[in-house]
Amino acid sequence: MKSLARPWPEASPSLLAPVAEHADLRAVVRQILDDHASHEKVRVSAESPLGYAPELWKLLNQEMSLSALAVPEARGGLGYGLRELGVVLEECGRALVCEPVLASAVLGVQSLLRAPEGVAEELLQPAVRGDVVVTMAPLEPGHVDAVAVGGDGWAVHGRLPRVLQGGAADAVMLLAGTEAGPALFAVDLRDAPVRREELTTIDLRRRQAALIFEGASAALLVPPERAHEATAVLHDLARASLACEHVGVVDRMLSMTLDHVSQRHQFGRPLGSFQVIKHRLADMLVDLERSRSAARYAASVWTDDPKGASLAADVAAAVCTEATLRATADAVQLHGGIAFTWEHEAHYYVRRALGDEPLFGDARGARARIAEQVGV
Amino acid sequence: MSKTTLPDMDTFVAEARAWLASVATPRATRAWGVGSDSVAVFENWTAEQEHAETDRIRAYEQAKFDAGWGALDWPEEHGGQDLPVSYVLAFRREEAAFDVPRRTEMFSVTQQLVAPAVAQWGTAEQRDRYVRAMLRADLIACQLFSETEAGSDLAAVRTRAVQRDDRWVLTGHKVWTSGARVADIGVAVCRTDPGAPKHAGLTVFLVPMDSSGITVRPVRQMTGGASFNEVYLDEVELPDDYRLGPVGKGWNVALTVLSAERLDSGNLGLPNADRAVELARHLGRPLDALERDRVADLVTRSYVQRLAGMRVAAALGAGKEPGPEASVGKLLATDTMARTSEVARMLLGPELTVDSGRWGTWAWTEHVLGAPGYRIAGGTDEIQHNILAERVLGLPKEPQA
Ligand SMILES: Cc1cc2nc3c(=O)[nH]c(=O)nc-3n(C[C@H](O)[C@H](O)[C@H](O)COP(=O)(O)OP(=O)(O)OC[C@H]3O[C@@H](n4cnc5c(N)ncnc54)[C@H](O)[C@@H]3O)c2cc1C
Numbered sequence: 093m094k095s096l097a098r099p100w101p102e103a104s105p106s107l108l109a110p111v112a113e114h115a116d117l118r119a120v121v122r123q124i125l126d127d128h129a130s131h132e133k134v135r136v137s138a139e140s141p142l143g144y145a146p147e148l149w150k151l152l153n154q155e156m157s158l159s160a161l162a163v164p165e166a167r168g169g170l171g172y173g174l175r176e177l178g179v180v181l182e183e184c185g186r187a188l189v190c191e192p193v194l195a196s197a198v199l200g201v202q203s204l205l206r207a208p209e210g211v212a213e214e215l216l217q218p219a220v221r222g223d224v225v226v227t228m229a230p231l232e233p234g235h236v237d238a239v240a241v242g243g244d245g246w247a248v249h250g251r252l253p254r255v256l257q258g259g260a261a262d263a264v265m266l267l268a269g270t271e272a273g274p275a276l277f278a279v280d281l282r283d284a285p286v287r288r289e290e291l292t293t294i295d296l297r298r299r300q301a302a303l304i305f306e307g308a309s310a311a312l313l314v315p316p317e318r319a320h321e322a323t324a325v326l327h328d329l330a331r332a333s334l335a336c337e338h339v340g341v342v343d344r345m346l347s348m349t350l351d352h353v354s355q356r357h358q359f360g361r362p363l364g365s366f367q368v369i370k371h372r373l374a375d376m377l378v379d380l381e382r383s384r385s386a387a388r389y390a391a392s393v394w395t396d397d398p399k400g401a402s403l404a405a406d407v408a409a410a411v412c413t414e415a416t417l418r419a420t421a422d423a424v425q426l427h428g429g430i431a432f433t434w435e436h437e438a439h440y441y442v443r444r445a446l447g448d449e450p451l452f453g454d455a456r457g458a459r460a461r462i463a464e465q466v467g468v
Numbered sequence: 469m470s471k472t473t474l475p476d477m478d479t480f481v482a483e484a485r486a487w488l489a490s491v492a493t494p495r496a497t498r499a500w501g502v503g504s505d506s507v508a509v510f511e512n513w514t515a516e517q518e519h520a521e522t523d524r525i526r527a528y529e530q531a532k533f534d535a536g537w538g539a540l541d542w543p544e545e546h547g548g549q550d551l552p553v554s555y556v557l558a559f560r561r562e563e564a565a566f567d568v569p570r571r572t573e574m575f576s577v578t579q580q581l582v583a584p585a586v587a588q589w590g591t592a593e594q595r596d597r598y599v600r601a602m603l604r605a606d607l608i609a610c611q612l613f614s615e616t617e618a619g620s621d622l623a624a625v626r627t628r629a630v631q632r633d634d635r636w637v638l639t640g641h642k643v644w645t646s647g648a649r650v651a652d653i654g655v656a657v658c659r660t661d662p663g664a665p666k667h668a669g670l671t672v673f674l675v676p677m678d679s680s681g682i683t684v685r686p687v688r689q690m691t692g693g694a695s696f697n698e699v700y701l702d703e704v705e706l707p708d709d710y711r712l713g714p715v716g717k718g719w720n721v722a723l724t725v726l727s728a729e730r731l732d733s734g735n736l737g738l739p740n741a742d743r744a745v746e747l748a749r750h751l752g753r754p755l756d757a758l759e760r761d762r763v764a765d766l767v768t769r770s771y772v773q774r775l776a777g778m779r780v781a782a783a784l785g786a787g788k789e790p791g792p793e794a795s796v797g798k799l800l801a802t803d804t805m806a807r808t809s810e811v812a813r814m815l816l817g818p819e820l821t822v823d824s825g826r827w828g829t830w831a832w833t834e835h836v837l838g839a840p841g842y843r844i845a846g847g848t849d850e851i852q853h854n855i856l857a858e859r860v861l862g863l864p865k866e867p868q869a
Contacts, residue, residue, distance in 0.1 A: 098565075098742070099745065099767045099770075099771065100770075100771065100774055101771060101774050101775055101778065105554075105557065105558075105561075105777075105778035105779070105781040105782040105785065106782055106785060106786075107778075107782070108775065108778050108779045108782040109782035109783065109785060109786045110782070110783060110786060110788055350861055350862075350863075353863070354863070361864075362864060364857075364863040364864060365863070365864035367854070367866065369863075370853065370854065370857035370858070370861075370863050371850070371853040371854075371857065373857055373861055373863065374852075374853040374854075374856035374857045374860075374861070375853070377792060377796065377856055377860060377861060378796045378799055378800070378856070380792075381776065381792055381793045381796045382772045382776075382796075382800070384779075384793070385772050385775035385776050385778075385779055385793065386768075386771075386772050386775060389775050389778075403771075407767070407768045407771045407772065410764075410765070410768045411768055411772055456761060459760075459761050459764035459765055459768065460757075460760065460761070460764070462764040462767055462768065463755075463760040463761070463763060463764040463767075466745060466749075466763075466764070466767055467749055468745065468748040468749055468755055468760055468763045468764070
């Protein structure tokens with residue numbers, strides 16, 4: 093790999109300018125989530141058999157065309173990008189919703205879009221409308237093999253150990269080995285010979301399932317010769333998207349903790365008047381601003397140049413993963429005993445931080461890739 | 469106040485780059501292992517060197533000003549171009565890629581902190597006398613703020629200014645005054661009303677550093693050199709037109725100077741962070757996993773510090789007040805500096821502790837020993853935390869004595 097002489101953000105600062113449209117979008121999503129995704133409501137949805145609320149998922153797709161947001165107009169979408177989707181993801185992280193926004197509206201839809209027009213269109217169109225849930229398995233080789241079965245048909249065999257929303261998804265995008273190397277496929281899970289094993293997860297609001305294929309038919313999205321590049325682009329997408337969610341988590345931890353230390357008194361004064369508490373919150377603010385800068389930049393760069401976003405996405409992943417772990421841990425500490433109860437919402441965020449850490453590679457992994465890119 | 473028709477940004481940047489290329493070489497093309505290996509945070513200069521280096525930087529600043537690239541966001545009356553601050557940041561971005569004389573802090577103190585305070589608080593005559601001259605670096609200013617008993621708690625200063633006939637007489641002892649040896653003007657925070665509450669009894673003066681009664685004594689600092697000084701004011705007499713701002717408003721004037729530091733600490737520490745990454749690339753041995761991790765961590769920190777600067781620039785460019793991303797700037801900078809030290813120590817090992825004469829090794833002692841100074845100067849890390857907690861997060865204020 094050619095190493096970057098200057099490991100600097102190279103895009104123009106205007107990319108990070110505040111955009112009125114984004115503020116409007118944020119206000120709309122926040123309103124919807126305030127109305128329909130209170131902690132109690134989300135808890136109930138997360139514990140339901142499906143693991144999320146189909147009504148809210150429908151609402152998000154109907155009211156704001158969530159799954160169509162970052163899809164080109166030519167493919168039936170609204171023609172925005174990850175920049176805008178990032179705003180939605182921040183809000184979803186903040187409210188910690190359990191709907192398949194990351195899995196379907198981001199990863200599933202964008203992996204389908206890696207295919208040339210006309211391929212798997214019967215999945216893309218309903219996915220863009222939010223009528224079906226599509227997901228992307230971790231793009232690691234070695235789990236699944238694909239064999240050609242005549243015409244342009246393929247059949248897949250193997251076991252995917254952890255697939256986001258694998259239990260509820262109607263289709264999954266996956267990397268499967270072929271004679272010519274790994275390639276990207278779509279498997280329609282409806283009526284296919286697939287076994288699903290719902291998994292018990294540390295994150296109570298993001299379901300995962302194992303999927304076992306015994307000859308399910310698959311559509312080739314990206315052939316082996318282009319799969320490497322497509323995989324890299326999708327990895328960067330995954331990291332940048334998760335980083336956006338994390339901005340919302342850190343933001344929520346800060347505001348929740350700020351409220352708490354302002355209201356609760358000990359020793360006759362608000363907790364927030366103790367300097368050690370003030371400084372911990374100032375550190376959380378620094379973490380939040382670092383995360384915001386990194387995640388928004390990565391989302392913007394991926395929008396404009398998906399093949400040139402690796403460094404930005406890895407920086408965002410490294411920064412936001414660690415910020416989320418710190419902010420959730422500090423939020424618990426600064427709330428005291430109440431935050432250690434099952435009833436309190438803090439542990440859902442702690443669990444999200446823990447579950448997300450290895451999801452698309454941890455901070456150390458991100459830094460290892462950064463080291464490679466800068467040539468050290 | 470800015471021009472109604474602005475130059476096209478791409479053209480502006482291209483012209484800036486062309487001008488910079490006519491006076492300097494691009495930084496990235498500088499070969500490793502040749503030229504200066506200095507990564508000093510505070511220079512270890514003798515008085516003669518400090519004067520010579522200041523003159524060298526001044527010459528560049530003057531050329532920049534005369535070519536129309538200095539004072540970009542200042543009104544024409546002060547020799548500026550009347551452009552929005554986004555153009556300043558765009559120019560700095562370009563400038564950072566060139567090997568121009570590295571400005572000592574005295575230049576940013578003069579041009580970014582003191583000149584705006586004079587423009588805001590000065591009389592018409594003071595503005596004429598000082599602002600353009602400071603922007604062009606014809607005059608260098610230093611901050612006569614801190615005293616032994618007044619550091620973070622600046623409003624506790626004891627240096628007295630008393631009115632005698634039509635003159636002020638200043639007496640006191642200032643410490644940690646950076647650049648006092650080369651400065652022409654000292655911005656002195658003095659107590660004019662010992663009876664008033666401590667923030668209300670202060671007044672600021674612009675003290676010519678060659679006034680009789682002033683003694684400057686270099687203070688040797690932990691890097692070994694002396695970039696700061698103690699300054700004795702012994703019955704220094706000044707006419708009233710050396711007073712900056714109203715009597716009793718010294719606290720507000722001082723705050724104007726201090727808060728201007730916000731935008732300015734943005735790039736602090738980045739050149740040395742880049743150099744540490746270069747060091748890792750040129751070490752002549754493969755890095756182990758932990759070393760690579762720490763170098764990459766430093767890259768993430770300098771990258772994000774740059775992004776924070778870009779966000780501030782973008783907000784200003786869009787005519788908006790920047791948000792908290794501007795207030796965290798100094799902490800990001802001191803963090804980058806501390807991580808740079810960590811990487812240098814890790815990569816160099818014993819070469820950092822014993823001068824082998826090898827290029828680019830021992831030189832890092834100046835970073836490692838200098839970086840702690842920035843966590844103290846210009847509002848300590850702890851004071852920055854207080855500011856974030858109180859002004860951005862709205863938490864209760866610290867008790868005031
Ligand atoms: C390299 C360098 C250059 C300098 N240049 C100049 C200059 O040009 N002009 C000038 O006037 N001054 C200058 N200073 C002085 C600098 O502004 C002061 O050193 C600084 O404001 C701290 O004051 P202090 O040294 O008295 O430390 P103190 O204020 O005594 O602080 C000591 C420790 O206590 C902490 N502390 C103090 N108050 C609080 C609080 N309320 N809450 C929590 N912690 C607190 C501090 O963070 C610090 O860790 C310079 C200092 C350095 C190191």
